[in-house]
Every structure is written in structure tokens, then in C-alpha cells.
Amino acid sequence: MCGIFGVQGHGEASNLTYLGLYSMQHRGQESAGIASTDGEQIYRIRKPKLVSDAFSQHSFQILKGRSSIGHVRYSTTGDGGMSNVQPFSVETDIGKISIVHNGNLTNYAEIKKELIQSGAILQATTDTEVILHLIARSNKATLLERIYECFEKIQGAYSLLFLTPQELIATRDPLGIRPLCMGQLKTGQYVFSSETCAFDLIGAKYIRDVEPGEVVIVDKDNNLSSSTFSKNKKRASCIFEHIYFSRPDSKVFSSSAYIVRKNLGRQLAKEHPLKADYVISVPDSGNYAALGYSEQSGIPFEFGFIRNHYVGRTFIEPKQSIRGFGVKVKLNPVSMILEGKDLIVVDDSIVRGTTSKKIVKMLKDAGAGKVHMMISSPPFKSPCYYGIDTPNKAELLASHMSLEEIKDFIGADSVSYLSEEGMYSSLQQGQKNNFCDACFTANYPVKPSQV
């Protein structure tokens, strides 16, 4: 759950990176970092803050140069996160390298163990660091050769950007688990981003995805060259990017997340054509599937919940607190329209079930009649080992409860999930073998070492 961005050869490179990260803040709120190079030094600022708080005008005087990469990070562990905040930067025998990473290596523990055995020092607790070690320890002459060598060893999900004084390198794992898009500014420079919404903000045009197993090099003169380190035919792009994680205005794996989500909702209406007065969504992630459900079913869509846009990090509950306060301060049901009405409530997924439970209670308290919870994906049963922050299997509601039990647990009148087939039919490139759906099926495309 991270976002990465890079740009090569622009006079305001670090400011563009800042904008790119700004638009991808939803991919990680715990820390933000930017590295840049002027062809000699690598400059770096990293802070355990939101993008808007981490950088000031002064930052861009420090982050000199015409090339830059950046990173937003979701979860950090220990020590105020000072060790794990990306970009990482190192000095190697072939020069300075800075790196940002989106994804998770599945054989991290093994490589880490080997590295430690051979005397490497791991200061962070993140898999990105082992990639740097493998590259630094290689005997190959060029960075490209070292990247190839490294990719022989690592397994799992990795969309990576490397910044050196000479080059910007973008690469994606052979299965293409995490996204990475290539774009171009009107003035010709190449940009790379986890999501295309970053391109929209800076006025860049989406060209294509970096392909699974591809290594793209952009040199100082904006010359692009590409090679492929794996001819793997199979893909395993994260289907959850489509269902929930990406911004709806982004292209994901070359399809529109917005259109996919509306299709999921339409398909849901075909599979579960319940009767109700209104279709409402759990905002904002459920909005698009709800609209699709409404269009397909003909049941009117309403904004059933109003979102408070001023919710801070902390919130002080009264001692005699009513249950579910945490959600209530963010979302309030519009009782004036919901009272006495039967409702289809569309959400993207149920993970632990605690939020769904509060949602249903709020609606019932607001006077709603029947509450049908409608999920625009199959039951979420298995943890992700490729970079989405999910709880243990034991905490995943659908891993140990039947549909009936889930319905009872969250207090709804019914709970319906989209079928696997339905999900695939909603995708514009809907071939099952293009995606990783392990969270629904436990078919892990790369064996995680933790399992």
C-alpha cells in the first residue's frame, strides 16, 4: 500500500514529484519522501507526515536537479518510522542509487537471512532494503545487469523506480502484481507513476503501463530504452486495485477503475436483483458500484450518507459512548430520506466486518426499513502477501463465517457478494489468468514464505 512517482529531465522535477505524490496520498499517509539528482549528488527529504505537511517551498531548493523520484508509504513499524521512510539511497561501487518500491517480496525473510549471514547490515525492517543490498553486492559492471541479477533472486510484488545521477529506471515484477504507468509531459519528458491520476494533475499524458518483467531506462537526454528480464506469459495483476485501492479516476492495468467499478455494480444487480426503495453507497469507495447497481436495477440512487470532511487524526469520545462512534463522526445517514425505506447498501468489500456492522446499525437507528448489504466483490477470505495491508486470516470475517453468520454478525437483513465469474466479466480485460485474486481464492501466484 504505497505510491511511487518519478520524472526525468525537468527543471522542476522535485515539485512535479511532490504533485504526483499529492494526488496519490490515498495510497499511503504515514510518510512521504522525495529524492532528486542534479547529475552529481542525490538530495533527499523524507518525513513521517502527509505530503502537504512534509514539504515546503524551501524543500525544493534542497531537492535540486532535473530528475526525481518519490514515495508515499502506508504502514511503518517502530522507531517513529525513521528507518523505513523511502526513498532509500546508497552509495555503491558503481555510484549513487536511490530507490522507491511499491509491493512486497515474498522471499524477503530468506534473502534477509542470507544477507545477514554474509555480513550485510539491514537497518530498516522493509524488503526494499534487500533489493539495494543485492544490487550493491553484485559483481556485474552495470546497474542494468545488477537489476537483472537481483530479479533472479527476489520473488513477489515489486514496482520499482531507480534514480542515479545519470538515469531513471522503471521496472515491474514479471507477474505485474502492482501497477506502474508511463506517461509523458507536453514538453516531452517521461514520467512514471503508480496511478494515472498523478499524470492528470501535472498535465501529463498516459502512454502505457510498464510491462510485467520490463526494465525501462530513461537517460539524461530523455532517451528511452526498454528490455525484458522475464518472458513470463502469465500475469497476476492485483484485482483489488480495481475493486478498491486505486482512485476511480485512475487507469489501472490499462482499464478505468471507475468503469470497472460501475460494471461490478451492474453485475451485482444482475446476480442479486433485490427489491428496495433506494440504492445507497458507503462513501466514497462504494459510490461507483452503487451507481452501477442503480442503473442496472432501476432503483434510484441516493446519497444515503453524508461525509464530514473535517475529521482529524484524533477524536475524543464521551465516556458514556455509544457504539460505533468512530464511523459516526465521519458518516451521517440522511434520516430524512431513509426513514421507512428499504435499502440496498453497496460497499466494495467486508474485511473484519466491524465497519459494516456500524453502518447497518446507523441506518437502522436512522429509521431505515430493510437493509441489504451488497458487496461488489467475492468474500474476502485470505490475506494478501503482495503489498496490501490485510489482517490475519483469523480476522477476515469471510474466512470463518457462512453468509448467514455474516448477515447475523453485521445485523443486516441480507448480505450478498459478487461471484468470481461476475467479477471477471466486469473487467475490461477480464481473462482470469491476468489477475491475482488470492484474497478471494487463496490461489497465490507466488508462494508466500509466511504460509
Add this chain to the structure above:
Amino acid sequence: MCGIFGVQGHGEASNLTYLGLYSMQHRGQESAGIASTDGEQIYRIRKPKLVSDAFSQHSFQILKGRSSIGHVRYSTTGDGGMSNVQPFSVETDIGKISIVHNGNLTNYAEIKKELIQSGAILQATTDTEVILHLIARSNKATLLERIYECFEKIQGAYSLLFLTPQELIATRDPLGIRPLCMGQLKTGQYVFSSETCAFDLIGAKYIRDVEPGEVVIVDKDNNLSSSTFSKNKKRASCIFEHIYFSRPDSKVFSSSAYIVRKNLGRQLAKEHPLKADYVISVPDSGNYAALGYSEQSGIPFEFGFIRNHYVGRTFIEPKQSIRGFGVKVKLNPVSMILEGKDLIVVDDSIVRGTTSKKIVKMLKDAGAGKVHMMISSPPFKSPCYYGIDTPNKAELLASHMSLEEIKDFIGADSVSYLSEEGMYSSLQQGQKNNFCDACFTANYPVKPSQV
């Protein structure tokens, strides 16, 4: 542009006030303050911050007692706002009084001048202070009598809450310009709030509005008594609360803002039945009228803009900035669905026109076909003197431009406004003489001294 809240007789009075203010943060983001009383002292904390930042657990140890009032404020002037942050508190010959105020006095300058001539000291630059002076200088024996006397002198908009060690008093000006609602907790205590969304959050039930010209007193034992200081039949409730200012999940002047806004959109569709592929809104304020327009016209509603929920107070633009960056960082058009499509874009109003211009440009840049700007209220032509922060007449686009000129200025293919009649027909209590519509008509119900 403020929000006020009060509660009498509850063991967590100040925490409830905090929650009430939290839900009304949209009414003012510049400062927040709470006063409370334990029957003897009045305690007070005021900060030039958002509610979530202004108070901590420790605050509620300071804000002791079973009665409390609070305030969120939009604009403050000079001195870091230290003088103007409410509640105000004073000691008078009849005891301690704390006060919060939503609204604007139209004869503030005259009263201030008189007060200064007679030696009063005005430390703040706000009209709330003169109310306190009139009450402190009165010779009447009781606070109620003094309030009556004061209200003989002041003119304009004022919804007020007074807190004394003995009582909580809620009152509204005779024209009922600004809202003030009365509610009741499940445990019986009375609560007062600018908007009912505060009641939803704390689990209170809306009872009725405090009536224009009414003075409601709640004593320590939660006994409520009411009297009326003005039998004025005419009302002038601010119609802009319905159109834009209140949260859609609130009841405003006893009607649902959500339903009114949908009606405004439906009426707009009746008055201006244009052809288009999609109806979209400028989020979030245009959402409800857009949905109404869609339902009435049969043109599908789409979420045309995606909102970035992580926009901070500051934003660093690149030097070679493209126009309209400020809006672009907040809203991004979903080009994948808008490309080549003709659009109805629904917004609540056009004030200066600068935002509308950026909105249209973004849509055109995203590939939209025709862009029809559709406004769910009549042209905004005249400044408000009753508490809504509006620019000078000269800056109000509709005050000096024809419809054609406005269209050209914002770059749309057409611009349509709702008619006055259409606006009134959309209200549930649609009698024209119940509302102040001076911003559209320049019919000011109380003559402002500034004009």
C-alpha cells in the same frame, strides 16, 4: 458563517459541545471555543484551530460542569484572531455571562459608536461584543429583561446562546434569519444547535426550531420556559442555508436540506431541459441538485469529478504553473467517462466565477464535448449583510454581467440559472415571505448600515 451549540444539565456537557462543533466544522474553520459552568465559575477554552486540534482530553478536565456552549468561527481579523474567538465571557452586576453568536448585526457601527462615546471598551472587532455591553449596562434586574431591552436596540441577524451559572438561554432574531434548532437527548436534557446534524452525532432528537423572536430559558433542573419578544409575523430565514451552506443531512428551518436541493435540481431540469450525455456535479455541494436534475431529466448521473480527500491548507505550485491549479489538486475530472460526452454540470451558485471557469476548463481539457453549466439558484447579485461571508458587489459576477457575458467568462457552452419562482416552488414551505433572498433580489429585510 458560524456554528453554535449548547447543552444544559449533562455530566459530559463540554464533550457533547465538542461533538456538536465537530459536526458543524463546515460552518467555520478559523477558530473554535467552548465555555462551561459548574454553577459557580465559567470555564473557557478558545483556540484559533479546527475543533479536532483545539481540544484534548485535558480540555474536558478544565471545562468542568454540567452546562456548556460552543462556537466555530469562519473569519477573524488581525492579531491572530485572539480577540474575536468566541465564546465571550463577562462578569456583570447580575453575575457571570458567556455568549456565542451566529449572525451579523446591521446597526453594529451605530451602537459601537454610542458605546464608545459613553466610555465602553471594545476589545474585539466583532458585533457580538456590543450585545454583551448592552446587557452589562442595562439597569434591569434580570438577564431576561436585559435581553429584551438589548433586542430593542440591535438589528440584523442573531442566533444567540447565553450561558450563566444558573441558566442556558437560546434566542433568535425576530426575522429568524439564522437557524437555531432545539433538541433533546434520550436522557431528557435540552440541546441547541445551528444544525440538526449535531443532534444526529450525539444521539439527540430534533424537537423544533427556536422561533424567530423567541427566548427559551432552560434552568439547572432542565425546566424549559419560553417567551417572545417580538410578534413580527414576517420572517426572513436565509435561503442560502438551503441552497449551499447547511449540511445536506441537516434539517434547516424545519425542512431537509437534502430534499430541498434535490427539488432545486428537479426544477432546474424542468426550466432548462437541455440535451446531454451525462449530468455531473461540482462536488460535494452540487451533488444533490445534480441527482435531482438527473432523475427529472432521465439523463444519467455520473461522478464526473473525483475529490482528493487529503488536500492540506497549503499547496506548493510549480513556477510554470498551469491556470487553475488550486482547484485541480482538489478535483480531477474522470476523463475516461467524460471524453467526447456532452455534459450538464450542476453547481449551487456562481459567486466570483473563478472556480466555475476552472471547472469548465478542466472538463474541456479532459475531452468533454459541450459543457452546460446549470446553477441551482438564481444569479447571485448582492452581498449578504447577515453573516454569510460574501465579496463586494463589484466582485459578484452576476451583478455586472449578462448571462451571455457570464457564459463567455467561464467558457461554458451555456449557463442556466434557476428562476426565483422555481426556487420557491422547490422549498417545502415555499412561501416567498418566509425567506431572505436578498443575495438574489437585493430585497434586504433589514436595512444594512453599510449600504
Add this chain to the structure above:
Amino acid sequence: MCGIFGVQGHGEASNLTYLGLYSMQHRGQESAGIASTDGEQIYRIRKPKLVSDAFSQHSFQILKGRSSIGHVRYSTTGDGGMSNVQPFSVETDIGKISIVHNGNLTNYAEIKKELIQSGAILQATTDTEVILHLIARSNKATLLERIYECFEKIQGAYSLLFLTPQELIATRDPLGIRPLCMGQLKTGQYVFSSETCAFDLIGAKYIRDVEPGEVVIVDKDNNLSSSTFSKNKKRASCIFEHIYFSRPDSKVFSSSAYIVRKNLGRQLAKEHPLKADYVISVPDSGNYAALGYSEQSGIPFEFGFIRNHYVGRTFIEPKQSIRGFGVKVKLNPVSMILEGKDLIVVDDSIVRGTTSKKIVKMLKDAGAGKVHMMISSPPFKSPCYYGIDTPNKAELLASHMSLEEIKDFIGADSVSYLSEEGMYSSLQQGQKNNFCDACFTANYPVKPSQV
């Protein structure tokens, strides 16, 4: 316990005021404020912070104009101190006035009561506000006349600076209890300050004290005029400014605090010629008297304690804390020189006795032989009602303990105080009737209402 500063007619008036306050930070650390005028408006910034934190470069763009006054404040009460932070500013029928005050009115409660009875609003809990009220309510035509009228009513200690768009006015109470000095910049402008150390920092020359009962007016063209509202012959300048409060490099009541303190130490040696190996001081306030004692007695002076210059506002003690930690983190005895030695320890006063107790314990723990506590003033027995923050009489050690009991309480081998006569003989203008010595004698020059 406050410091005030003012300057008239300088292009960097507010920056000079900032410097003046910076040098007088020892007179008050709780808040800092500056007001300035450009001949029309009065600008103001006040913060509950140290001077170095309260103002930024940007502050001086706000604090425009060529005249300015400022204030540092020690103690504030309630509400985060937002109400009491000076300067106060008001608009009166004769124009805008800003004020700063060092001192304490003894009949504050009476005047406050009268003001409240007649309808005045008191928002702060400080006596400075009543001065403003009296001036605002006066019927006199000029500010000078009003000041005279006001001074007829108020009693106690007040050194005041008034800033209006036209004038800077400096005045001192008829007894001259608190100090106020007049100086002149090299470029001719008049400056006023509680202490002359502020003049040193900005390169101004000390001219003379503002006289007790004098009103000095400096107009925009730097013309100075003076008048006297009280011909009182008696003076009552605070002797504690000499003993402890003022910076040693300041002139106080036209004498050098440094020289007075050395004299106090010399006199102490004459009165109490004990034998010891070293004379040490409790830094920094005891340094000068200790040096005087050493010179007079011939016993070598040593720096017995080393001060940690990085002590912050907070300090986290271990749970199994040893007694007296609070002092120990600030001061550490130099055991290498103190071990086995008999010591004369010079301090300026004993208030509650808790610090002295810790000081003695630290010395004994460091291996000192005999510890003779030597106080360079008479026993502190009675509270101050004129602006020095002292505890209640009951908490003043010398008010209820004999010399023997004090010695036992603090654990010293002996305790010696300077005699009253000795104290007066140490002053350069040592006439007893020039000073207020109520803290030692309970002879209050103005009857405090609290007594």
C-alpha cells in the same frame, strides 16, 4: 513581574521593541506582546510564548509603523491566558489607545466592582483593564486629562506606557514602586524600558528614570513634554528589584544592580564574619553578593555549582526519584573542589525554603564540610502586593520560623541574614524612605485591599 518597553518615531520600531523584550525575558516568560502604530491603525501581536518564539520576520510586516510598545508577562490565569496577554488595545471616543502595564493596583477589586455595577465589561482578569475603563469612561477632552483623572482613583504600583496613533506616553505611580527608565537612541528617538539592559542591546543611552508621579509625552516629531500629577515627596521604590529581580547589568532606580549586590555581599561579610574555605554562590542571582563577601572576607570565591544551560520546560523524573531532582538537573555541585571544604553559600533570599534545602543537601552529598547559608537580604516575611509574585504569608518560611528553625529546616550548619540597616547602607541612595521594604518589614506604603 513584567517588563515593558516603548519607542517613538523609529523606522524599525516594532523590531526594537522585540529586542527590548528579548533582553527583559527574565521579567516574564509566560507571554509576549507588541503593539505598533503607523499614525492611523494600531497593530498587535500577542502570544503565550517566549519572545524568541512569539515573533517571526513576518510579524514585523504586520507590526507596521514608527511607534511601538511591548510587554512580557509572568503569570496568567485561565483560558490559556488568551484574555490577559498585553498590550491591551481599545477604541475610545478620543481615539485608539494601546497600553502595557508593570505593577499591581491595590484597589483593583473596588474599582472592578464599581465598573461592573455601572455596566462595564471586564474580559480579562487583570488590573490593567480597569485603567483602560477609567480612561474610556472619562468625560475629559484629552488623554492626558483622563490619565490624571484615572490616577486620582487607582492606587498601587503602575509603570505604564500608552500608545496612540499620535503619541507615546510613559508614566509611573507617585511612589515610584516599579521602575521605568528613559533612554535615547543615537539617532535621537526616545525609548522607555523597565530596565536599562534593553537600552544596551539596542545601543540606546540611559538618560534618567521617569519620575514617580510623572507623565512624559513624546509626540510624533519626538518632542518630549513632561508634567507631574503628584507632588508626593515620599518614595517607595521596590527594594527587591535591587536584591534579586533586575538583571545585574541594569541600572535600577538610577543605581547599578551589580554594584548594589556586591555591596550587600560585602556588608554581609562585615555582619557575619564566619570562617570557611570557600565562598560560593547559588547561581546566577547569588553571584555578585558572593563575590562581594569574598572580597571583604578574603575567603576565596569559587564557582561551586555548574549550571546546565539546556534545561527545558519539562523534565521527566525517574519513578524512584531522589529528592530535589528538579534543582539537580539545573545545578551540579563541583565535588572535586568542594569535598571536605567548609563553605559560605551566598543566596539573595529564602522564600519557601524548598530550594535552599535542596541546595544544602546537594552540597553535603558532594562531600562538603560545614555549609553556612548566607542571605544578602533580611528575612522575607510578608507578601508583595505590588507586582512581585510571592506566595501567601503562610508559605513564607521566615514568617513563622525562628533563625534556628530555618537552619534546621534547610539542613545548614548556620543561616545568616543581612540586617535591614546593612541593606540600606549597601544602597547607593540608601535613604530608607526612598524604598518599599514591605516584604521584610510589612510596612506597606499603600494599604493593599487584600490585607
Add this chain to the structure above:
Amino acid sequence: MCGIFGVQGHGEASNLTYLGLYSMQHRGQESAGIASTDGEQIYRIRKPKLVSDAFSQHSFQILKGRSSIGHVRYSTTGDGGMSNVQPFSVETDIGKISIVHNGNLTNYAEIKKELIQSGAILQATTDTEVILHLIARSNKATLLERIYECFEKIQGAYSLLFLTPQELIATRDPLGIRPLCMGQLKTGQYVFSSETCAFDLIGAKYIRDVEPGEVVIVDKDNNLSSSTFSKNKKRASCIFEHIYFSRPDSKVFSSSAYIVRKNLGRQLAKEHPLKADYVISVPDSGNYAALGYSEQSGIPFEFGFIRNHYVGRTFIEPKQSIRGFGVKVKLNPVSMILEGKDLIVVDDSIVRGTTSKKIVKMLKDAGAGKVHMMISSPPFKSPCYYGIDTPNKAELLASHMSLEEIKDFIGADSVSYLSEEGMYSSLQQGQKNNFCDACFTANYPVKPSQV
């Protein structure tokens, strides 16, 4: 210029470390960090702040366990210093290790180059990291063996503390350049600190220095064992710790810094018996030598400068600033005693000469007669490569100016330095071959690679 502290086997280990660092804040103000262990995990908090700001009550809940080490750091470079803040922590094949370091390696660049050639990753820009690398890469079975092996390779100054879940290890380079003291709490636990002032604060007793080339291991049961990895007879303890750097209340290389400084002053008086009215010091570092000079010469000591204890990090100068403002805000000469007097001004050293110049100017402006600058060490001519932050040789005044030129540059009437012989005679263990005096003599005990 750093301070380190460690404690083994105490229930409040991290709180004691905090106290130790608090007392050594003068050794580094840029960052502070503490690591602790509960026998399994290593916990760590590091912040680019002063000790008083870096840690809160909550910190000690995170920093669990009975063993702890800590570090204060002076200078950091780049990236907000996030990479260089100590303690460093790593996981190796023989377990977790955390480290703090005071000193500077002279062959850092060579080792770094070798490490990078062999694929090591250096994330920080500090020599401490290479020590960790050498230990991690070693094939030896135990940490002790690896430390020995590492010390074969590194050269320069290093006082180090290693923390593992099992042990606390303290060691010093064979020349004993930087200090490291061993102490014992009353309850028996061993503590280690750069200076003994830390022992005073926590109530520990100084036992002895860790010897040059010694490795002291304290296990979980507080058993101490020691071995020596170098039998080097020659020592090179940093003489500047005595002259300036250590706190005067500390024991340095088993002598009292206070007594040494007084001796330096006495010797200075013998070598340069000038006539003057007063001896004054540049506070606080010159205080002790000034007192020694005064005692030896019989010329009275006075506190010539008063220090403002509230000087913040930032200070806003007026635009028409007078020269030397930076010093003036910190120190003010007491003109009342200095006027017309001839002065001996004692300072510990002259580095760039800019401060001395300001000091002389302030004294002359305050009316002083002759100003004789008297330095309690020989001319500072050569940079330090062992951990004291000194400017380049070109910026060292004495490296390129004669005594006469220095006198003219700083504006004094005379400038006198202590002789080398005089300096050594002032030391309690004054053998020349016990100390590094390279800053005065350019006799570098270890050849620095930079030269």
C-alpha cells in the same frame, strides 16, 4: 562532538539514559537517541531535537527493558539528519546489536571505499556505520572477537558502547582520544558515560575511566569482565576536553576539568603578568581560568559580562543592524563597573577570531580602557580530525596570523597565549605524551587520511 551513555540491569534503564544525556547536552544539540533492550528486542527512539524535547513519558513505555544506551549528536548533514541520528541498530548473524559512538575514524574513507567495493550498503554519512559493517561481515563467532577484528582495521578516535540483548560493551580506542568513564549506581549497576557529570545527576559513583584499548563487558547479571586489544603505551587523550569541551564539573581523563582550567589561568598569570583593574571572563567557558588568573595575580575578578539565559535558536536582527548583534543578545558587558577600567579578558581559545572581535568591541563600546585578551591555551592552528568540529586550517586565525596581526584583527590592546609547556604544567597528569595536542602542534597521533 558527541556524548554517549549506557546502563546495564536497571528497571528504569532508559530513563537513566535520558538523564545522562540531559546532563551532556552541551556535547551535542542536533539530535538525541536512546536504544534499550528487554533481553529480546531492541527498542529505539531517535529525534533531531534537544533531549528535553525528544522524549516524553510515553517514550519510556516504548523503550522497555533493563539495559539502555544513548547518544547526543552535534552535527548532522543532509536529509534533516534522519540517516545519521544514533543509536544505530542492526541485525547480524550473531544477533541484534545497537551502537553509539563518540569520535571520528581517520581511515573512514578507505574503509568505506572497500566496503562499497564489496557490496556493502552505507545509508548514513557517518563513520559509525562502517564499524557496524565490519562487525556484521566478520566470520568470528562472538561479538567480542569481531570487535577485536574490527579494531584491527579502524583508526582514529572511538569511544563506543554496544548494546545487545545480552550484554553492554564499552570500549575506547588504543590512544584513548575521546573520554569514556565507568561508574556504579548505589544499587550496584554499572554505568558508562562520556563525562562524569552524568553520574552526578543520577547519583552514581565514578569508578575509573575505561582504559585506552580496553573492552569492558557487563552481562545481564551485572558481571563485569575486561580485556585489552592493544597494549599501546602511548596515549593521546584530547587535551581540548580539558581546555574547553567538557563540563567543568566533570572528571576528564581522571582529572577535574575545573581544577585544570583554574591552573591554566594561574599559569597564564605567571607567564603574562600584565597590569589591569579587573580580570573578567568570556562566560561561561572562560570563568575558571579567569578566576585562576585573578587568584595568581591578585587582580580582582569581576563578572564583566551578563548572560541572557533566554536566547532562542532564532533571533531577528533589525535591518540597520549594528555589527556583532549575535553575541550582544547573549552577552552584555556591565558598563557600570567596566567604564574607564583596564581589563584582562580571559577566554579558552580563539578559533576564527570573529567572536573575540565582537567581545573586544562590546567592551570598548561599554567604556573599557585597555583590553588585554588572554587565552588559556596555545594558538589554535590545526584542525581536529578526531571528533571536535573545527573549521578548515585556512579559517583558523592563528594558522596564518602573527600575534601582532591577531591583536589588530580583534582590536585588543594585547593578545597573550599560554605556552605549550605552561599548558602541560597545569595538567594534573601533565606528561606531554599522554595527550593529543595536534590542534596546537599539528603533531597528529594518527595520520588523518584527509591531510
